[in-house]
Amino acid sequence: MSIPNTLRLYQSESCFISSPLTVMIMDGDNKYLLKFKGYNFARLFVDINFLKNLDDFETRDDDVFVITYPKSGTIWTQQILSLIYYEGHRNRTEIVNTADRSPFLEYNLHKIDFEKRPSPRLFASHVPYYLAPKGLKNKKAKVCRTNSS
Known part of the structure; x- marks a missing residue:
């Protein structure tokens, strides 16, 4: 069998x-996997055209990025930051999914238009440094990094 x-x-x-x-x-x-510039992505959830243009993603000075290894507290960190940045969620007057408050940069599952999101924008990502948008490296955007235990 x-x-x-x-x-x-x-x-x-x-x-x-x-x-x-x-x-x-x-x-x-x-x-199931897409190998892009030496990094594996889940093929079903990633847009190859977005990955090709990720280097040119327009970052803002007040953007906040949670850049982590998988399984190292990403969702927990997203929850904490969204409670800090979004008062409506803290007061339970607005129920919004974590993926909508702090979407994954490389896995835009809900097809959110990142350009139209109001500032400050929260993002999460598992991409390695060499794939991160170059604006993230050059601007004042905040990067929150977690370490795996």
Whole structure:
């Protein structure tokens, strides 16, 4: 009996767990992963055209970026910063998802127009330094970084 790829977690040494319910095997198959400039992205959630232009993403001086390794407190940090920056959420007069308050730069799941977002804008990202927008490196935008334990 053949075991489907999504159930072969213990048979393969190279696997990628994207969520508690989805296991994707990385055995040379590019069905689930997109390798862009040496970094792997989940193919289903990323826009290759946005990645190609990420270097030119227009940052503002009051932008706040949460740049982290996966599984190192990203969502927790996003929650804390959004409570600080968005008074309406703190007072529970406005219920907004974390992904909308502090969307992932490389995974724009809700197709938010980043240019039209009011300042200060909060973003989260797992991209390495060499893929980060060059404006982030040159401007006064704030970068919050977490360390994995």
